[in-house]
Amino acid sequence: MSPSPLPSTPTLSNAHDGIPSRLLLKATSAKDLIYAGKTVSDTIHLTRGLPVPQGISKPAFLAAIDDLKSALGAEHVQLNDTEIKNGWYMEHPNTHDMMPLFDFEEFVASAVVYPSCVAEVQMIVRWANKHLIPIFPISMGRNLGYGGAAPRVRGSVTIDLGKRMAKILSINEDDFTCLVEPGVSFYALHEELQRRGLGDKMWIDTPDLGGGSVVGNTVDRGVGYTPYGDHWACHSGLEVVLPGPDAQVLRTGMGALGVGGENTWQCFPYGFGPYSDGIFSQSNFGIVTKMGMTLMPNPGGFESFMYTFPNESDLAPLMEIIRPLRISNILENVAQLRHGLQTLSVKGHPRTKYYSGFGPMPDAIVRTELEKTATGACAWVYYGMSYGPAPIRKLKLDLIDSAFKQIRGAKKIDPATLPADEYFWSRDRIASGTPDLEELKWVNWMPNGAHAAFSPVSPIRGADATKLYELAKKRHMEAGIDLMPAFCVGLREMHLIVEIVYDAADAGMRRRAEKCLRDMIDDAAALGYGEYRTHIALMDQVAGTYSWNDHALMKFNNQLKDSLDPNGILAPGRCGIWPQRYRNRGWELKGGESSSEGVGVGPRAGSSKI
Template identity: 75%
Template sequence: MSIPNTLSQTPTLSEKHSGIPERLLDKAQKAKSLIYETRTQFEAPSRQRGVAIPQGISKVKFFEVLNELRYEIGEEWVELNDKELKGGWYMEHPNTHDMMNILDAEELVASAVVYPGDVEDVQKIVGWANTWRIPLFPISMGRNFGYGGAAPRVRGSVTVDLGKRMNKILSIDPDDYTCLVEPGVSYYALYEELKKRGYDHMWIDTPDLGGGSVLGNALDRGVGYTPYGDHWSVHSGLEVVLPTGEVLRTGMGALPGSNTWQTFPYGFGPYSDGIFSQSNFGIVTKMGMALMPNPGGYESFMYTFPKEEDLAPLMEIIRPLRISNILENVAQLRHCLQTIAVRGQPRSKYFSGRGPIPEEIIHEEMKKTPLGDCTWVYYGMSYGPPHIRKYKLDVVHQEFLKIPGARRIDPSTLPADEYFWSRDKIAAGIPDLEELLWVNWMPNGSHIAFSPIAPIRGIDATKLYSLARKRHDEAGIDLMPAFCVGLREMHLIVEIVFDSSDISMRRKADRCLRDMIDDAAKLGYGEYRTHLVLMDQVAGTYNWNGNALMRFNERLKDALDPNGILAPGRCGIWPERYRGRGWEIGTGEGGGSEGDGVKPDWKERL
């Protein structure tokens, strides 16, 4: 199939809540064009299995009760998912399935999508689901790519797309540096609103890509790259619709007329916010966030390190600098292959053979870049007035040069399209779009992430890097690791880029990830976040004291969601109605997303 002659313009923020800011429109069009240039599959495969009907209700009855929901919410806000499972790209993506599918495309698929307009609509949807025992899967914007996108864990769930109509910035307080947002507010939208209001004294913190939900990213414990990069740690106050339909506000929000909901997160009594993060215990409809004071200046910097074995001594240098806040933002140490891949060109431009791309080719390509030959690239940022930055940067320079062959790259020598400048924006709280481009490494580029947590120590970095290298070599997959260093821990983020139309490649990627998860767990490293299809496996590694944590989560689930309607299986937490019926996705190749039915009740007769 040929590339479409024309590509439609990406929607802007003025046209759609999920759109791109005007300032990034040209970049979005270029990114979209590059993606379609490497795509070989332009039409969705025909659906062989028809509409995905949730288990426990007949097809006829499901269609009948869906009409009841239309009556409650409005005809135009309930859509049956009976159309092609089209792909798209980051800015224009499906909300019914994962466009970067690791399983068969018809596995993680919604039966329908409903668009609530307010909290009362969410309550109506939850009440309807309880009546008919129909699983719901709430999404904010559905851009959790690499972790499942908008797909539901249980095939046939009804997706609750909160972002389409619930996308208001409810408040921005310029005095206490806080905001209150609904699920459909993206980092792009929040940043642009601050600029529109002239609030230059406040920054946001953004992930690598700015199109995701501020609320959704924090709930999944995502990260950004300013000192406010731990998004969950800087939230304050939730409004939650429980699976029974009740609405609660956490922290100070439980006090009627509270004037400190966004400024003090704890309130009185047990701190309950945590149970709504990475869980299926409630639908969050509002969230407060702290905004960062403008530090009065900033300066990005970059160093390169020549050898693979520099990783361990470099981590020993980074740890005390990061803990003491000389290194102020989330430190990023990336393998040089990502520097090549983020240019947006396909792997075939550099290597057409089988197996991982040879090291000698990687280094030959690096010699052609403004960075020169190296193995590791460090991206950092210093904040504050010039004399403060100089003090900290001099310390960093002195320490980094203890690695033989380390080089500081002068930003003035870098072209405007060098990836460094995208990291410069992100570390200054300015949402960008550059990070997307490395998915073009493969045709029909998709990605899935391995994301373990470890201490900031050379021995730990080496162990994780070694096990990832071993499993990637076995699978014949290119290794693209990045170490993201927090204050006292580091995330290793390994993105496996694969062709979603290639069954063999999908299975190799799945096998590689599952092996790495088990390998890491045996060494004491656990995932902090994972893809839908890996959640059962990852949850199973947190099994101290006879799975005490999961048993506790199950008790909470059954108490808060007695009918098991809300996102069953998310983060490995299954309601009683599904337990023991084979719903967990294991390590077998080509696994499915459905189990052997649900626990019968009187509705089963219908």
């Protein structure tokens, strides 16, 4: 167990990845809850020693690291050869996934390097090509639930872009845009708007937790909860270091103009010719070092609302009500329909407070416990927000109220009845552009709490929602795991986010969680639903479900990979894209493997060696 009292959480005043001071008390409370549920030490000794990547000897690897230290400064290159530390969300590791599906030492970095500028990123890429060492870039490494900072190939050298590349390069008050480096968090961008006195003029869009990178979240196609919730759709302009031996730098869109394009780079994303930004999203085709983003004008007012619905069978008719309201922008933000159990678990208490039996918690107990809360007993909870001046909000809210109350037993919760610590208020802050620190409290559901997400996309239709919910329920019942689904509703699609919460120190539970995830991926694909994002352990399987026309998409991705990255050094295996040196050598994970590694790697591009 960790010593007590716990060290204080870093704030933005002294760390790029810190929290705003306004959240310090909340962070302290959340951290206390996390550590109260730990049964193992945060520090893990590396029993397998330095994880040297395949294809290079340990002496050659250490000599290459010495070369990198000479070029960047020894203090900016750290070997990972003794122990790893887990921490928690705001003090996360950049060497591995602190919420693993496999053993902690499986997806682990051999070293971490900290560049300070684009030229140093180029230097690292050239170094990796020279020595044929896999590199894995992260912005801040907080992609929790999907693999965190862990590299897909064991022994890769992590490039932590966030620590020394964390500048807000511009905020344009006329165009409502910004330009940021990878180390800028949603917290940092929001606080800078406040510091400049712009908070009443423009908002950011934030995901559930504000500590992640604006660049990292957007490039991985994450979402937020204002009308600007589709982050990838709201970006404009990338600067990218390509992975080839010359480490070429390019700018996309208007940034490709000979003068650099700064004048219109964040105003118009497309430029001239093929639109190339997409190949740098959820890929291993380049390292994003700058990104433009649009900011949301203050809508002139906002008002959160919450409805509860009593029965699981309300899901299908609810979706038929939600779809036309969402498409017409009466429901105007990326709102959430959450299962009642998740509303209970987000209070941060361990599962044993309510139930100690094996298997999913019985519905009767869930309802009994919810009855004691401000939400009351229910199957589903809808969190939304209306924007604009009061008369406009009233018109929209009246339409929503009339529509939702077609569901028998629907109840609108009066915010005045809710205590200040009710989760509703966290959703209120997030949907109005203020990053918070509340969401991950549900990992306390299990000791040594970890989570991994099942994230399929479907149309906003009752039949589709029902199919996905039923398959998830079936597989969770088989695995003996509590089901916590949330439907995040976009304009014409919805993301079903099912968070599997498990004990990271329980190997048997990790295996059950992995099997449940893999079964749901195959079940959903058979019904025509694909995941939009996944854990690094599951990327090969998910990529394999996008198999139309004899895997034409993956063949295209492989062509791009081999052209842009001939030596296969950049994030091999990310999103199921393997470079030629790794391809067909047993690196792909489809389930049941005892190791994440394949059998060796091929020679340098153009080499005659077999």
